[in-house]
Each structure stands twice: as structure tokens, then as C-alpha cells.
Amino acid sequence: MPIFNGCSNRKLEVNLAGRRLKLLPSDLFQKGQDVDKADLQKNRLKEVTRISCLSNLTELNLSRNELVEFPKEISELQQLVRLYMNQNNIKSIPNNIFPSLKKLQFLKMSTNKLRQLPSDMNKCENLIYLNLSNNRLRDVQPLVGLGRLNELYVENNRLIELPQALFQTQNLEKFKANSNPLRKPPETICVGGLKDIQNYFEMLEVSSFTIRTIKTMFLGSSMAGKSTVCRSLRHGCPVEVAEDDRTVGIEIQQFLNTDGVRFLFWDFAGQEEYYFTHHVFITPQAFVILAVDLSKYDAECFREKVGFWINNIQLKVPNAVVLLLGTHVDCCSDEMEVHDKKRDIEERVNQMLFERKESLEQQRKNLEELEDPSLFYEQMCVIERLEEYKLQVLDLIAIDCKKPEDINRLLHYINGVVLDTDKFPFLEQTLPQCYKDVENAIQDHLDSGNIPQHGIVTQREILAHLIISHNELDLDKLRIILQYLHRTGIIMWYWDIPDLMDMVFVKPSFLISLFKAIVRHDLVSMLKEISRRDLKRVNSLEKHRDAWIEDFTNKATLSNVAIRILVHAELKRSGVDDEELIDEIVGTKKKAGNLIRLLQHFDVCLPTKESAQLNPRAPEFCPNRKWQPSSPDVCEPKGACLFPSFLQRDNLDVMQMWGQDNLEDITVQVYFLPEIPHGFFHRLVIRICSIYFTFWIGKEQCLYTSGNRRLLVREHTGKGDQFIEIRGKHSDMSTAADILKAWDMIKVIMMRLAQLTQQWRGLCQYVHSPCKHKGCKAYFEWADWQDWIVPDACEQFNMDPEDKMTCRNGHTRRTELLFPARSYADLKN
Template sequence: MAQKNGFEQEKNVDLSRKKLKALPENILGDTSVVQLDLDRNKLKTLVGIEKLRNLRCLILSKNEFSVFPQEISLLQNLEKLYLNQNKLQVIPEGIFNQLHHLKLLKLSLNRLQDLPGDLGQCSKLQYINVSHNLLKEIPVSFLELRNLEELYLEDNKLQKLPPKLFENKALQKFSAARNPLSEPPDEICAGGLKQIRSYFSQISTSEADYIKRVKTMFLGCSMAGKSTLCRSLKQQQAVAVELKDRTIGIEITETQVKDFRFHFWDFAGQEEYYLTHHVFITPQALVILVINLASYQIEEPDSFKKDVAFWINNILMRVPDSVVLPVGTHVDKCSSLEVMMAKKEDIEKRIQQMMKKMKENIQLRMENFSEKNDAELFFDQSNKLNSLMDCDLQVLDLVLIDCTNIKEIKRLQNRILEIVQNKEIFPSIEKKLPYLYKMVESTITDLLIRKEIPEHGIVPLGELLDKINENGGFKKLIEDDLKDILRYLHRIGIIMWYEEISTLAKTIFVKPSFLITLFKLIVRHDLVEQLEKIPKAVLVRERALEKDVHKWIRQYRSNAILDHKAVSALVKHLLQQVSSDGEDDILEEITGNRGQKGKLFNLLEHFEICLAMKPHTSLNPNATVFHPGRRWDYMDCHSNGAYLFPSNLRNAISMGIWKNDKEDDIRVLVYFLPEVPQGFFARLIIRTCSLFSPHWVGFQTCLVVSNSVELLIKEKHEEDQFMEIRCRRPRVTDLRFTWDLILAIIFKLKKLSEQWPGLYYSIRSPCRTKNCHEDFPWPDQDGLSDYMDMAEGEVSTCSEGHRNETELLFPKAERCRRRRTKEAWSPNVYNINATGNISIGTNNTIDVKDQNFDS
């Protein structure tokens, strides 16, 4: 507390999580209160708040306000107002014109469609957050706020941003992600404030183009007819695709239909490729879900689950605002018209039932939270469920098609045109772009046609800039402008540029098809066959023999390990087939050398598809090749190591170290809705293994050890899909350290889950009494300090009356409770930073940095 005028103390009062329905009288009579925290209560009104005439900060987040409390207008000294995560729909005029000192306003996660005009009279406002609302236009009042420094507008219904907003030089931070924007396109807004200002500057000084571009993704099981459909639509004729020509990985093509440019992304349907789908599936695309109607069986529930439900769930979790057009193929192979129509009716009915059941499950979980006595502790989880209820996933009516009939191909094309022209389905299909963007894209295309760019399309940024300036025929382009345009072209899939990877920041993949071909080298269903096809001449150059190939195949089949020499040989063989330009130089650039990792594996590791196994003599000089069931450490298969692909493991790890589960193990269960995303667990394993050197990896299992504490992670597919984190019951002195390990995995899981915005997960600790199926849900956690302070009381009793030691159910902080600030705990074994990464600390203690996950 600070002294006011030398004699009166200013008070910061914390009444959060007190289940308050009205303001306490004893607080209302205290004029020395300058900050009042009422977070997570049950307030609907603020009767009497005007008595706190010196109040400067008022926190009302996560309450039950549906009507804006007008008493706030009387708090004329107010500087900070938090009303996020309530149920506000309207804010009346006459409130903000009284708040002349207001600097911060947080209204995110409400139901606001507009803001009052008098907000513009808050001349000192520096920060506004109205994310996750229903705004369709930028309020005019925002344009009057000349001191506004930060503005957050994510997840609204905005289609245009006014140029005048960005003339405000005070504005330093801005985000409008996940809006259906056309001016500027959302792909440009994702580049940040600087790129938005550059966009409007170019629009104001030159011509602009209106482009209708549609990313169209073909998904579905193997042999459903995706490639046939994709190629037939592109070529405007019935195209038969032989079995040997089926898609490997992803194929990209482009076609023009009327004034629409379609980018077709044909995703292979074999399970081996699912792990890479998340890399390329993006929002605001048309998803064509291809279903083999001939093989679909009404009487087999697994048929719908495999052919339809799996794909819809994964689309929902990854891009919840997608538009999905189911297309039934192979109708010519159905036994009769009646059978075909019965299958169509069954699929559409099951889709409706599936979506309805999902909503019912969400509603049930929300009701479970609301009925709890401590419902305010689960506000964030309830809010996440509420957002899933509002998800905009649209599954259209199933279209039946005979891909051998050109009339039906054209009928499908017309249906696709109807969909993309529908403003209610695609409100921002037409994007306004500066003329310079079109010119740079055209110049890159011309350079490829004239073969002034190598066939593999890998070009240094500086070299690409020089070539564009030499051939573009327009005013000299500066590097910053080129970067803005490349960011846009990357986000729409024309080129690939991974500037967030430091080793690739100066490299442009002008040909995404070649980059995807590199992915195909490794992530493919017939990798063993490809290894067998490596020519002897390539093996000689790699200093390898036929017996080495047999060894590589054995390693891959049994242990999902691929030797670095095998990768190098595969790349050499590929380059001989697709490129004649500087093969040796590009080979080293792609695969790397002893001193540097290659670009291919920078990408594979960035997308968490594999785990590098490097030489690490200080860890275990006698480390052997990994085998399921044996200890695996970083080792040196050859001078450049090898790579583990957890998603390809098919054998469970031997329980020789873990042996068997024990009744007194500490257990934490993480439940997923609607299901565990494909590839999620494999990526979590890769993140986990980057933390702990001693580990054992297997199919749906991972065991790590730290300071003799064993931690097992298992993925389970039962009626409810979940992951289990299990540790041996530690000694009292090791309890804190055990929970630290569990929390390290949970934070990795939490960060990973952000890539699936349509995914909900909840954490529970099961009752420790044998044969009891009750559990204890974990409340919301705003940061690590909340996680580490969950255990309250010595005993917790489940609904069946069983008593449990609380500290074995929830993490428990040390007795000297840390305040929720950026200060650290006393040092311990690991440092957990804001991204969930852990590094070795000192003195065998933990230094845990606070993380704020508040909305």
C-alpha cells in the first residue's frame, strides 16, 4: 500500500472468488479503496459502487452482467475497467463521457454488436480489448481516440477496417485475427500493424485489384476418389486416376472458373499422412469431403465413423468456421439407385445426429459446471464450451457424383460456384489488394516459366528481390515491401516462407509443390519401397552398401527410426528426377552436414513430425540404437544421427522399467471433446522428449524419468477419449518435484492445444479408492501460480464419500504462497517459461515463471 497525501493509506481490495451477489457494505463505506477486484463472482448489479469515489481500478470480469451497470458513470476517477467475460449485449450512451480519466477498457468475451458513440470522449484511453464479440463494423468512436496504443478485435464479424484508424501514430499494437476481412484481407492483417499501414498506403497511391481466390481442400479416406475428382474439375473432363498414380502427401493445382481462382489441395487419405494435414489446413477454405459411396456400409457404424465422422471432427477442431461439402463418389458402382439414395440419406442423417449430439454433450458439461457450488472456479472452461456451441462449422447437403460422367462433373462445378458466391457462406470471398501485390505474384510466376528460378524453387530472399526488380517492370521494390507481399502469398499458399524459423528466415520456397515433395520423401505410406528403390550409384556416393539399406529398413519397420544417410540418399535420388540445377549444393542445403542441420529437418522438427537423435556423448557414451522396450538416449547411428517418427510406432513400449500400474500411483486424466486430434499425441511426445533425455517411446505411450521420478503418458481411446499422466507415489520430500513434472507435461499439452481452436479439454484427478469411478475436476488456471496452489485442506471427499489425501489429487504450493506477479518461485530443477519450455536450473530447485492465460 502507498501513502496518500502523507496520511491516508490507499487500499487494494481483493474480493475475487467470494460468490458475491451484492457489494459488501463494509467496503462501500471505505473511500480509501483505489483498486477493487471482484473477479469470478455472481454479480449482476453494482448498487452503491458510486460511494467509492476514489476508485481507479475496477475488475468485474467473469461475473453475470447482462446489463451494463450505469453506476460506473459516477466513478469519475476510474482509470481501468475490466468487464470481460460477462453477458453484455448493449452499452448505453452517457456512460463513457463521464470517465475522463479512463485509460484501459476490457470488454472481451461478451455479446456486443456495437459500442456507444461517447466512448470517443475518453481522450486518455490507451488500451481497448473487445475481442470475441459480435462487432460487424469498427465503432466510429475509435477513430477519435488519439492516444490509443493497443486495440484488440479478434473473433468478431468485421469485414472492413477503416484506413483512418491506422493514421493514429500512437497505435502500437493491433490484432483483428479470425475476422472475415476483405479490406485488408485477413492474410495481410496477420502480418501486423506495419503491414496493414503499408497496405493502406499502397491502396491510396496506386490502383487496387479485387481478387476472388478460393482455397479448396479435398479430404477423405484412401481410394475415395479425391484425386479423380480434383483432376476432373481442373481439366473440365472425366479423368481416370490409376492406382499407381494416387496422391502421395499433398498435390497442389490451380484452375480458373469464371472470375474465381481455385487453389486445389488434394490431401492423401492414408493414415501415414494425417500428421502433416494440420500444417496445411487453413481457415476460410472450402473443404470437399469425399466419401466412397460404393464401400460405405449403412449397417456398420464404423463405416460412418471412419469415412465421415473422423474428418468432420478434425476439421471442426482445426478450423471450426469451415464450410464442408460432402461429395459421394463411385455412385456408378452402387448396386441400385435405391441403395445409393439410402446411403445418402443415412450419411446426412448421421451427420445431423452427430452435430446434435456434440451440442448436447457440450450443453451437458456446461450445466454440470453451472450446478456446482463453486461454479465461478470453472468460468473459463464453461466459456470455452460456450464458444464451441457458437462454432460456425457448416456441413452442406451431400452431393452424389459419377466421376466418369462429364455432365455430373460440371454439375458439381456449378454447385461449388453457388457456394462460393453465397455471401452468407463466404462473406469475404472478394479481397481488395494493392496493384503491387498482383505484379509481384505475376513476376514470380514468369520467372518460374522462364526457368530463371531453379526447378526446385528454393531461392534466397535477397536473390529473389534482385530478380523481381530486374524483371518486374515497375518501380524498384524494397525488401520490406517484398516481405509484406511474401507473407501474404505464404498465407494463401502461393509460396512458402517460414520466417519464424531462424535458419529459414532468408529462404523462400517459390514452389510449394517441391517443398511438399520433400515432405513426401519421409511422410509416406510406401517409404520402405522407396528405400528399396535407391539406385546403387546413389548409395555409392553416400558411402553406403545394400546391407545398409536393409539395416535402414529394419530400423524403420521396428523402431520408426530413419537414419540420416537414408534421408540423404532419398533426397539425392529425388533431385536426380526433378532437378538438374546445382544438385550437390542444394542437397547439402536440404539435408545438412556435420556442422549444420538441413532445411528439410528444420521444417520437420518445426512441425513436430520427427525427433532428432543427435550424438550426445556427455549424456551416455554407451547409448545403443533405440528398441521398443529398451532405454533410449540420444545416440549416434552415424555421424549425423537419425530421426524418430513417433506417429509410425506400432509397438507399445515394454513395461520393463514401469512394470505395472499401482493403485497408489498419482494419476491425472485429460479428457478431450470431441476427440483427441489425429497426431496430437505424437506431437506431445516430441515436445515431452525435448525436456527429458532418458525416455522410452512406443505406440500411444511415453515414459520419462527425471531424478529417479518416473512419469508415464498414455493415450486411451474408449467411450471418452483421454490421456493419462501417471507417476509413482513419491516420498513426501519428492511430492513437489513430482507435481512439477506433471505440470511440465500439462503446459506442453496446453500450448499444443492452442493450434486446435475447436478443441476442448478438461483435467481431472480420479478418486484414489479402488473401483471408484468418481473424479475431482481441476478448476480454471490463469497461470502457473494457480496450478501450484490448488491443494486446499488435508482431505478431499468424492461424491461417493471416499476420502482422499488432497495433495495426491492436486498440485500444492510451498507454504510461503507466492503472489500472482512476475516474480519467481525459489529455484528448483526446471525453469518453465512462457511457452512451456523447461531448462535445467540450479541447486535442485525450481524457478517457475508466471504465465498469464487470462482472456
């Protein structure tokens, strides 16, 4: 039976959501013209015949069904104001639908399979909101003319060009087009927002030019020859790199080939200590060269030398093009050895890609075969999007870096690859001429000495330099151009970080040199080399230095004083002698430096107290109130920073404070496919610590408290499935209110986890609650759990505390201990 809610003037609201319907019930049509709103989401409808009988509908929700064709009868619902058609399998929309919907204001068509739009879509003259994200659209020209459109979303399609006329309306206020192979305007313009796009087209009318730029990232294990290849390609001949001159952090170089393609070479250091900062600089729409030392390769080390990198590339940039480059062939015994290793690597990589594809297909089928797959539609859509990504791994090329002919052969091959429009549809981009002029002007000011050689300048200063030579551009347009140059890696300017918005790094390599002053593989050695003179300058002794080394080795905490010394020394080596600028970057005894703020922003480190546990007596957690630390000196310059990625100790301290696991603990397990990304757990720890005070942090698990409640977050990365476990201590939950508060804590952690996951576009997640019966391996699978963590959470988790659930082995437990119940705020009301 449908649920009818009566309203004034005989208007009815029908709720048939989640009923597993394959056909609409006949009694729905008996109410006919009295029905005002119909909620038919989360069913199995493949068609909705007779829907036109509900001629007075103002709102219709057909999301999360199995529609393949857009129902033509909807054109007869002329009173319709809001229409939800998202998360179906609709491939096309016929003409003569939207001209009839004169009152339609809201249309959600996201997550379908649309390849094109009807030519008369712009006749829907009152449309205000339109979401077409996650489709297969190549053109949005039919939207031109929607004069009242206020919000438009077209992310994750196949758009190459956006029509200028679409942005000439005064009403459009919100627009997103991320994850498209855009050439005009480039995606790096679109991510800046609507104002950037409008200014782009305005400046484009004055003059334009075509640019072909490709960011090329050199990845691979330490000493694989990345720097040698990078520098040799740039110079066009072999360039030897001494072991002492190997990359620390990241090196950036530019190179223009004979076809006019500008390569931005980013040479990433291979030591594990640097992986944690790679996420800051690895971006989509890039060409990856993965170097493998063939002389040291064998089948046993495939995972370390190749598989690890392929997995992480696939997780971070799943549409990337990867060139496998075999190096050091001169150290191999003969050509047969090189041939055999080449074949082994290619076969194993292809097997990895096949298994990934097969695993996704199987997981999707498993969800489709569940009793009510509509509850898992969001997860199935994520899998389908992942299946559409095509990581292209090219055949391995083996070279001897010492031979000019091999360098030339590699260069010729790379030139051919990047000019392939199927592989790099975004290579050729159209930009206003002033973008190039501003970039050249910045370089001219560097060359002339108007900007210091270290490249650090205030926003006010650089704008003053540029306004003189480009007085036709106002300050807003110059800022937009600077933001574009930041996104392309030409400069670094973090205008979205309040403490850093006034500092511009026109030489990104210099900023990276600051990173590597403290995020490096040989940090302990650098600490040992701190001189007595440097120690005296900060009123420290050798025993302080010894304590810093001990704290970093045992607890991964580094004194803010030590950080200032190391960064100060790096600045001096780089030729910076402006003491005021040095203090601003590294901090003083009274004020934290900008570099630490930047590292915190990118989840690299966490402020803590020096040589002491963090205060376990954190304020009571409240979901609607921002958490404030109970010890204000935590963030003071005299404190220290915890670098979770450097943790080496075991988890004994954490387990001592947590105690034994209990079957009755609230337990949530978040599974990751294909695996947990490197550094994900430690970044999650940092993000959670910004909400809760940490009790203690270990290498693979950490404990949080809120009032008298404890929460354990634990990483499982052994053989088999990889997952992150969240446990709420059963003994801390004596009342129903305690249970609800524990779920509120878990909710915030999962929200942070979901936000972090968005940075890995090739990642898939599943959430389970294990059965609480001893020895039982059964579990309860969560439905689309993202619905629970958003502010207007779905009601599917609002369980009655008296409800019980039974696992497939017949064990029964209270639902509130398996799934989130109502929020604490609702309970108090």
C-alpha cells in the same frame, strides 16, 4: 467479511474475489472514498448498484461475474485507471460512459456478447490498452480517435472491415484481429501484425483491386476419387487417374472459373500415414470437398469413410463449409442403392452434428450447476465459443466421374456455393494492386528461367529480381507481400525459422514433394529400392540398408543417412542438379539439412540417436532454465529421426521401465471433447521431448525422467471418453520438495499441451484428478487450469500441504497429491 489491505494515505485495497457474492456487502461502502482498488472477480454479481460510492477507485475488477448490462454508475468513477469487465454476458454499452472516464488507461471487455460499441467511446482520451476479443462486434469505427491507444485486441469477432484511420496513430504498437471474416484487410494480412496492416493501407492508397480466391481442400479416404474429381473440375471434363498415379502427400493446382473466382485446389492423399502432416497445410476460411466412394460404402464403415473426416474438420476448422461428394456411382448396382447410401450418410452426419451440439450444451449446464461455477468460467466461455461455430455440411451430391454432364453439374453447383456470401463472407477481398503485380512477376521470372524450375531461390535473389521491376516498393514492403503469398499458399517461405529464413519455395508443390520423400505410406518399399550405387555414395552397405528398414519397422526411427538418400533421389527426379542446393536441403555428413529442421518445426519428427536408447540421465529439470540434451551427438547428422506417428510396437518396453501404476501416483487426466485429434498425442510427445530427455517412447505412452523422477504420459482412445493421462511416480517423491518438482514437470507438459490445443479451434478440454481410493470412480474436477500454467499463475492452486480433500464417496487424500501446490522456486524462497 471483505479483506481490507491498508496502504499509505488511507488508501485501501478490497479483495472480495471468489466469494460467490450475488450482492455487494454493505460494509464495503462504509469505507467509501478510502477504497483505492476493488477486486470483485469470480462472483455471481448481476448488478453492482451503489458502486459509485467508491468515488476514488483507481482499479475495479468485475471480471468473471454474471453482468448482462454495463453498469451506468461506473461513469461516476472519474478516478478510475484500470477496469476489468471481461468474461461476463454484457450485450451493449450505453453512451455517456467513457467521456466521463478521463483517467481510464486500461479496459478489458473480452469474452462478452457485445454487438456494437458506444458512438462516444473515442472520447476516452487516455485509454492505452483495450481488449474486445471474443465478442460479436461487426464494426470498430467508434475507436477511431483514441490517440493514445497502444494495444488493441479484437480477435474472434465478426468484423468484415477495419477502418484505415485506426492505424494512422503513431502510438498503436500491438494489434490482433485473428478469427474474423475480414475482407479489408484480409485476415492473411492481419496475422502478419501491425506493420503489415499499416503497409497494406499505405499501398492500397496507390491502387487496388478486388480478388475472389477460395482454397478448396479435397479430403477423403484412399482411392475415393479425390484426384480424379480435382483434375476433372480443373479441365472441365472427365480426367481418369490411374491407380499408380494417385496422390502421394498433397497436390496443388489452380483454376479460374467463369465468374472470376480463383480456386486453389489442395488434393490431400487419403492414406493414414499422411494425416500427420495435414495440419501443416489445412487452414481456416476454406471450402472442403469430402469424397466418399459409394460403391464401397456401408453403414459399418461410416466412421472410417465419413465420421473420422467430419470430426477432424470440426476440430481443426469448425466454421468450414463441407460438401459431401459421393463418387463411383457407376460401380453401384442401381440408383436405389445410391439413394439409400446418400440418405444414410446424410442422416448419420446430421446425427453427429446434433450429438456434438447436445454434448456441449450438457457440459455447459453441468458446469453452471456446480457449487461455485465462477471457478469454471473460462471453461464455460470456451464451450460458448464452440457453440457459436457452425460447421456447414451440405447435402451429398452423387456423381459418375466418367460422365461430362456430372462434372459440369458439380462445377455449376460449386460455383453457386462459393458465391453465397452467407457461407463465404470473406471470399471477396480488397488488395493493393502491387500484391497481384508481385505474384505475376514471380511467375514471369519462373517462365523466363530467371528462377530455376524447381522454384527454390534465396530471399536475397528473389528480392533482387522483384526490386528491378517494382522499384517503387522498398525491401520491407516486398517482404510483407511475400509473407502474404506464403499465408495464402502461393509460395512457401518460413522466415520465422532461423535456419530456413533465406530459402523461398515459389512452387509449394515442390516443397511438398520433399515432404513425401520420407512421409509416405510405402516408405519401407522405397528403402528397399535404394540402389547399391546410392549406398556407396554415402559409404553405406546393403546391411546398413537392412538395418534402416528394421529400425524403421520396429522403432519408427529413420537414419539421417537414409533420409538424405531418399530426399536426394526425389530432388534428382524433380530435375534439381545443383549439388550445393541439394546438400543444403538434405544435409551432409557434417551438417543436418533444412528439410529435417522443417519437419521438426512442424512436430513431425524428433532427433534421436541411431540404434540406441536415449540417455536416461537427463540434467536436473529446472522450470526457469532451458533444457539442454546431455548427449550433443543426438542432433548430429550421423544420428536418426524418430517419427512417432509411424510407431507400431506395443508399450512393453515403456511399462518395464515405468513399473506398476500405484494409487498414490500423482495422476492428472486431460479429457478431450469430442475426441483426441488424430496425431495430437504424437505431436505432444515431440514437443515434450524438446524439454525433457525421453526415457522411452511407445505407440500410446512414453516415459520421461528428470533427475531421479519419472513421468508417464499415456493416451486413452478406446470406447468411452478419450483422455491423456500424466502420472508422477509415487516412489520417486519422498519429500515435499520432490512433490513440488513433480508438479513443476507436469506444469510444463500441460503448458505444451495447451499450446498445441490452440491449433484445434473446435476442441474442448477438462482436467480431473481421480480419487486415489481403490475401486472408487470419483474424481476432483480442476477449475480454470489454464490460470495455473501462465507465468503470473492464479493463487487458486497454492494449496497448503496439510490440506485434505474428500471425494463424493467420502475418501480423503492430501490436496498436494491431487492439485498443484506452490512452485519449487517459492519453496526455496
